[in-house]
Amino acid sequence: MQKTVRIVIIEDDEILQHAYKQLIEDEPGFYVVNCYNSFEAAEKKLVAEDPSIVLLDIELPGISGVNAIPLVKKMLPKAHVIVLTVYELEDQIFSALANGAAGYLTKDTSSAKIIEAIYDARGGGGPMSKKIASIVIKSFQKNSDSPLSKRETEIMRMVSEGKKRNEIAEELFIELETVKTHIKNIYAKLNVNSRSDALKVLKQHRVI
Amino acid sequence: MQKTVRIVIIEDDEILQHAYKQLIEDEPGFYVVNCYNSFEAAEKKLVAEDPSIVLLDIELPGISGVNAIPLVKKMLPKAHVIVLTVYELEDQIFSALANGAAGYLTKDTSSAKIIEAIYDARGGGGPMSKKIASIVIKSFQKNSDSPLSKRETEIMRMVSEGKKRNEIAEELFIELETVKTHIKNIYAKLNVNSRSDALKVLKQHRVI
DNA sequence: GAAAAATACCCCTTTAGGGGGTATTTCCAT
DNA sequence: ATGGAAATACCCCCTAAAGGGGTATTTTTC
Numbered sequence: 072m073q074k075t076v077r078i079v080i081i082e083d084d085e086i087l088q089h090a091y092k093q094l095i096e097d098e099p100g101f102y103v104v105n106c107y108n109s110f111e112a113a114e115k116k117l118v119a120e121d122p123s124i125v126l127l128d129i130e131l132p133g134i135s136g137v138n139a140i141p142l143v144k145k146m147l148p149k150a151h152v153i154v155l156t157v158y159e160l161e162d163q164i165f166s167a168l169a170n171g172a173a174g175y176l177t178k179d180t181s182s183a184k185i186i187e188a189i190y191d192a193r194g195g196g197g198p199m200s201k202k203i204a205s206i207v208i209k210s211f212q213k214n215s216d217s218p219l220s221k222r223e224t225e226i227m228r229m230v231s232e233g234k235k236r237n238e239i240a241e242e243l244f245i246e247l248e249t250v251k252t253h254i255k256n257i258y259a260k261l262n263v264n265s266r267s268d269a270l271k272v273l274k275q276h277r278v279i
Numbered sequence: 280m281q282k283t284v285r286i287v288i289i290e291d292d293e294i295l296q297h298a299y300k301q302l303i304e305d306e307p308g309f310y311v312v313n314c315y316n317s318f319e320a321a322e323k324k325l326v327a328e329d330p331s332i333v334l335l336d337i338e339l340p341g342i343s344g345v346n347a348i349p350l351v352k353k354m355l356p357k358a359h360v361i362v363l364t365v366y367e368l369e370d371q372i373f374s375a376l377a378n379g380a381a382g383y384l385t386k387d388t389s390s391a392k393i394i395e396a397i398y399d400a401r402g403g404g405g406p407m408s409k410k411i412a413s414i415v416i417k418s419f420q421k422n423s424d425s426p427l428s429k430r431e432t433e434i435m436r437m438v439s440e441g442k443k444r445n446e447i448a449e450e451l452f453i454e455l456e457t458v459k460t461h462i463k464n465i466y467a468k469l470n471v472n473s474r475s476d477a478l479k480v481l482k483q484h485r486v487i
Numbered sequence: 488g489a490a491a492a493a494t495a496c497c498c499c500t501t502t503a504g505g506g507g508g509t510a511t512t513t514c515c516a517t
Numbered sequence: 518a519t520g521g522a523a524a525t526a527c528c529c530c531c532t533a534a535a536g537g538g539g540t541a542t543t544t545t546t547c
Contacts, residue, residue: 141423168419196409197416201399207415208405211376215349220523230441233478235503249525255506256523264505267441274440428492443534457494463537464492472536 076193079122080106081113081139082155083131087178091126094182101189108132110139118146124189127172129156129163137163140170151192155180159202161210174198217278218260226253228279231270284401287330288314289321289347290363291339295386299334302390309397316340318347326354332397335380337364337371345371348378359400363388367410369418382406425486426468434461436487439478 078095080103082088092103104120107113111133117125125143129136140152151173156163164175173192176185177200188198199207217224229239236254240247263269273279286303288311290296300311312328315321319341325333333351337344348360359381364371372383381400384393385408396406407415425432437447444462448455471477481487 144423165419168416169421171420171423173416191409194409195413197413199407199412199416201402201404204407204412205403205405208376208381208407211373212379213377215352215379222524231439232482233438233441233475235473235475237503238475245524246526248527251505252526253524254504258505265441265443266504267443267446270441430493445534453493454495456496459536460495461493462535466536474535 074100076101076124076189077104077120077122078102078124078126078189079104079113079117079120080126081108081110081131081136082106082126082128083108084128087128091185094185095189098186101186110134110136110142114142117143122147123150124192125150125152127152127154129154129158129167137166137170140167140172144171153188153192153198159206161206164203164206165210175203176200177202212277213279214277217273217276219257219273219278223253223257223260224278226250227257227269227273230254230266231273231279282308284309284332284397285312285328285330286310286332286334286397287312287321287325287328288334289316289318289339289344290314290334290336291316292336295336299393302393303397306394309394318342318344318350322350325351330355331358332400333358333360335360335362337362337366337375345374345378348375348380352379361396361400361406367414369414372411372414373418383411384408385410420485421487422485425481425484427465427481427486431461431465431468432486434458435465435477435481438462438474439481439487 078101080088080091082091085108088106088108092106095101095103104122105113105116109132125147127136127139127143131139134142136154136156140154143150143152152171153174153176154167154172155176155178157178159177167175174188174197176188176198180188180200191198219227225243226239229242234242236250237247240250243250257269258264261269261272263272270279286309288296288299290299293316296314296316300314303309303311312330313321313324317340333355335344335347335351339347342350344362344364348362351358351360360379361382361384362375362380363384363386365386367385375383382396382405384396384406388396388408399406427435433451434447437450442450444458445455448458451458465477466472469477469480471480478487
């Protein structure tokens with residue numbers, strides 16, 4: 072039993088909207104239930120239309136795509152939201168993913184890849200454009216030329232988890248005084264004088 | 280001018296090692312400089328062999344693949360390390376990426392996809408298997424059913440950045456006393472009584 | 488119109504954080 | 518082998534932050 076895949080498109084560019092619709096409906100088993108120009112337009116009817124895939128533009132008039140994701144997921148918890156965008160902004164990507172997007176495609180993605188992405192999303196995969204994948208991977212990569220020593224980095228990672236000096240000392244089997252010394256040295260190296268400032272600097276430079 | 284792509288394979292399974300070598304050398308412009316069974320075996324000769332791609336198994340005898348990545352990157356800063364593994368362990372994936380892996384493939388990846396991954400890595404992309412991509416995307420997704428209110432979540436995110444109560448109060452334009460009240464309520468909801476315990480709980484449940 | 492969320496204030500005690508030092512040992516690289 | 522970095526540990530000091538006990542008002546939201 073091969074069920075029809077019900078798809079809703081939310082995209083304010085009418086030309087793109089029709090292009091997507093066309094290419095999806097050329098794929099056997101895929102059916103575009105409806106298209107909208109904004110999330111607000113889709114809002115009332117989404118639940119009744121019950122799509123399993125929502126293709127969502129980020130740059131929408133009114134509520135942005137990023138903010139629409141959690142709303143869509145609330146209405147259709149089982150649906151997969153695939154984000155489409157022209158921009159490749161790191162923060163936008165992470166916000167979209169944090170909000171529950173199943174996949175993230177740039178608009179230069181080929182027809183074949185869009186179809187593939189829908190299959191992927193249905194299979195629990197995480198479709199991403201190549202560029203998005205590389206941005207995501209880069210976000211994980213830590214800066215290897217940090218002024219901090221190994222131990223200092225380790226301590227700051229624990230600080231970033233909200234741990235207190237004595238908790239750090241216990242976990243590392245060293246004295247509280249030693250932790251204090253390390254933190255003093257770290258502050259001197261980073262030219263800061265508080266945990267939050269130190270963490271800010273380290274996160275900016277992707278050290279932790 | 281199409282330069283030959285120099286590739287080194289570090290993989291302890293001889294059968295897989297030969298399979299990879301074969302499939303890579305079938306690709307015009309790709310050349311397998313050498314194969315090793317462990318990082319230790321490769322260590323001395325890597326710099327001289329100067330590969331631009333290192334295919335690295337994670338499960339190696341001696342130094343693990345994860346720990347080998349930063350060492351390889353140190354010797355060959357411009358090389359792209361592509362990790363190959365049978366396991367799909369979240370922590371292992373993140374450690375490998377944090378250590379500088381350009382891509383991450385599972386060993387069930389088809390020959391064509393391995394070749395594609397090498398091209399991708401060279402082009403600055405971030406090749407990933409579908410399964411890896413979905414694990415990575417899931418890691419970004421925040422849990423939407425959290426006991427915390429919006430404001431409480433916001434405050435705990437700031438706590439997770441090492442911010443003090445008065446810094447939080449200033450940034451949110453509310454009184455210190457209000458922040459204290461929120462944090463007291465949060466601790467009650469989470470059944471904890473310290474910042475670090477609260478953060479531990481929230482990170483476990485992917486709230487922040 | 489009731490419930491949940493956000494705001495704000497009072498009391499109190501303990502602990503953590505940050506800055507000033509100095510000193511020893513261990514380890515790595517030239 | 519030796520000099521410098523890293524890691525360890527201790528002393529002093531003071532201020533600020535954290536946490537726990539309350540109560541109460543306003544604003545949102547369903």
